[in-house]
Amino acid sequence: MKKDSLKSxxxxVYPRMVELRRQFHQFPELSFKEEKTSMQVASILKDLGLDVRTGVGGNGVVAILEGTLPGRTVALRADMDALPIQDEKTCDYRSQVDGVMHACGHDAHMASLLGVAQILQQRKEEIRGRIVFLFQHAEEQIPGGAAQMIRAGALDGVDAVYGVHLWTPLPRGVVGIREGTLMAAADSFQIQVTGKGGHGGLPHQAVDAVVTASHLVVNLQTIVSRQLDPLKSGVISVGKLQGGESFNVIAESAVLTGTVRTFDPEIRSDIQRQIGKVAEQTCQMFGAQCDYRYQWGYPAVVNHPAEACQVAEVARWMLGKDQVWEISPMMAGEDFAYYLQERPGAFCFVxxxxxxKDFVYPHHHPRFDLDEEAMKISAELMIHTALAALK
Incomplete structure (x- = not known):
């Protein structure tokens, strides 16, 4: 397909992509609750004349474009869920759902891939093979929708799978990708500390759960700083600490929750064990009890070399070699990792x-927004990549 022809x-299609993106943005739905979103997506795909399956693994939608000639099968994926964040932007398409917001770009991912589906369906006579469009639910919440869709057969017959994430830390016009490990495994944990409540003025008669938990927050950081090889990566972040009911009462219990990010499977397992060990020993030191629970999340996103190289080559052909950056691995997580464990493929950032335009706020921020012009680049990259993979 010629570059200039596709750009035209x-x-x-771009005005329709913008319209859809803003509709999705105004009416977001949380993970595992994307009923109306998936219905709208499925309706649009059916109107294009594609073979559509709904309820795939939950709220997932799969659409198939059959080319006129036999060949390989390539899958393209977009995620559909929003986040429990209050939208603080001032714009016409601000979220109309209190406390729910598309703060990560999934609205634009859907709109971009719907535009791709429309253009490729119009050119189906030129396509050799099949293109599978995966509209996935619940990327933002463990256990995630990707694994559920895979179990429901979303990748059956697929030879390669690709995904694009619109990414505001990169300027519009740049594509970021790397071979191998791109994003981290993302796990979570909860530790409940149980002590002995008492009078705030008589601490010697109590076991202070808040003090114990506070020491535990600090001690957990020594796992990475003092027990992990400095040449290897890991993050332990305690995001929430709750304990106590009154200023003059020593708390009997406290709960802390956090996340673990790693690239190496061995480091991942080791940190899981070490958190339990540190939690138990810290609680014992203060005479408290410990209940430790660890939830395994998404594995690391590991791009297959040949497929990542192909995406990079397509992007350089589209944008010029200086606009394609080999980015460093990042500690954000993505359940696209499950697709890459099952099939060759690659994930990249546009x-x-x-x-x-003041599109500078990070993902998951209440004022997050993105340059919608980037959807053109995302659509072009997905189309050229899919056609190249089919060949």
Whole structure:
């Protein structure tokens, strides 16, 4: 497919992509609750004439475009869920759902892939093989929708799978990718500390759960700083600590929850064990009891070399070699990892930041927004990558 011809087709579809993106943005749905979103997506795909399955692994939607000639099968994925965040932007398409917001770009992912589906369906006579469009639910919440869709057969017959994430830390016009490990495994943990409540003025008669938990927060950091090889990576972050009911009462219990991010499976398992050990020993030191629970989350996103190289080559052909960056691995997590454990493929980032338009807020921020022009680049990259993979 010629570059200039495709750009013209994307320009023609772009207003519809913007319209859809803003509709999704105004009416977001949380993970595992994307009923209306998936219905809207499925309706659009059916109107395009695609073979559509709904309820795939939950709220997932799978659409199949059959080319006129036999060949390989390539899958393209977009995620659909929003986050429990209050939208603080001032714009016409601000979220209309209190406390729920598309703060990670999934609305634009859906709109981009729907545009891709429309353009490719119009050119189906030129396609050799099949293209599978995966609209996935629940990327933001463990256990995630990817594994559920895979179990429901979403990858059956698929030879390669690709995903694009619009990413505001990168400027619009840039594509970021790397071979091998791209994103971290993302786990979570909870530790409940149980002591002995008492009078705030008589601490010697109590076992202070808040003090114990506070020491535990600090002690957990020594796992990475003092027990992990400095040349290897890991993060332990305690995001929430709750304990106590009154200023003059020593708390009997406290609960802390956090996340663990790693790249190496051995480091991942070791940190899981070490957290339990540190929690138990810290609680024993203060005479408290410990209940430790660890939830295994998404594995690391590991791009297959040949497929990542292909995406990079397509992006350089589209944008120029200086606009394709080999980015460092990042500690964010993504359940696209499950697809890559099952099939060859690659995941990449398309820059969607723009300082001049004030699209500078990070993902998961209440004022997050992105440069919608980046959807053109995402659509073009997905189309050229899919066609190249089919060949």
């Amino acid at each position: 087709e994307i320009e023609a 820059g969607a930041g723009n300082e001049q």
